[in-house]
Amino acid sequence: MASPRKIFKYVGIGVGVLFLSIQIFQVDHTNPAVRGEPNWDSPRTRELAKKACFDCHSNETNWPWYSYVAPVSWRVYNHVYNGRRHFNFSDYPLGTKEPEEAIEVIQKGEMPLSDYLILHAEADLTIMEKAELIKGLQKTFSTTPTPGAQEFKEMKDSSKIENGRDKREKAEGEKY
Numbered sequence: 001m002a003s004p005r006k007i008f009k010y011v012g013i014g015v016g017v018l019f020l021s022i023q024i025f026q027v028d029h030t031n032p033a034v035r036g037e038p039n040w041d042s043p044r045t046r047e048l049a050k051k052a053c054f055d056c057h058s059n060e061t062n063w064p065w066y067s068y069v070a071p072v073s074w075r076v077y078n079h080v081y082n083g084r085r086h087f088n089f090s091d092y093p094l095g096t097k098e099p100e101e102a103i104e105v106i107q108k109g110e111m112p113l114s115d116y117l118i119l120h121a122e123a124d125l126t127i128m129e130k131a132e133l134i135k136g137l138q139k140t141f142s143t144t145p146t147p148g149a150q151e152f153k154e155m156k157d158s159s160k161i162e163n164g165r166d167k168r169e170k171a172e173g174e175k176y
């Protein structure tokens with residue numbers, strides 16, 4: 001029987017080797033070009049959105065050092081990848097098609113994600129800041145096209161931006 005000390009030593013070496021070897025699976029840290037931003041009602045609204053949402057919902061992601069260290073990097077990448085896919089302030093108007101959802105997730109406290117807040121205290125908006133951001137987003141998107149707006153219809157009709165969901169909705173009948 002190996003002594004407990006030896007077992008600890010080998011387990012330790014094993015974990016170390018495993019940790020080092022997963023580092024070859026690096027994630028993509030590129031920030032794509034900003035294609036367009038909403039017509040912000042005020043610099044303050046953008047400031048709040050930047051503070052609380054931009055790391056995952058824009059092309060101006062701030063990649064911290066731990067986003068270079070697997071396996072944490074995989075989780076960070078996953079958040080940014082999926083965050084941008086759902087809502088992207090840097091890809092107006094296509095990325096911000098459902099602004100009412102952005103307001104809803106803030107109201108419900110679903111966003112920013114809770115594990116993000118552990119390391120980003122500044123993104124943990126106070127009730128007053130949340131109210132400000134919600135109001136600001138409402139104003140911002142009331143002056144810029146929202147779903148169902150003529151612009152989107154025209155773009156979709158010219159089928160330049162059709163994705164799977166657009167096609168499904170079209171198949172179900174012109175709902176928009």
Ligand code: HEC
Binds near residue numbers: 078080
């Ligand atoms: C740490 C990264 C992160 C931050 C910060 C963050 N989000 Fe998200 N957000 C995500 C991810 C990941 C998803 C996709 C969730 C899923 O797949 O269920 C998402 C989804 C969403 C969606 C789509 C919800 C849906 O039901 O489809 C909206 C809208 C949204 N976020 C808005 C915001 C707003 C507004 C903020 C700032 C107040 C914010 N998020 C902050 C990562 C983030």
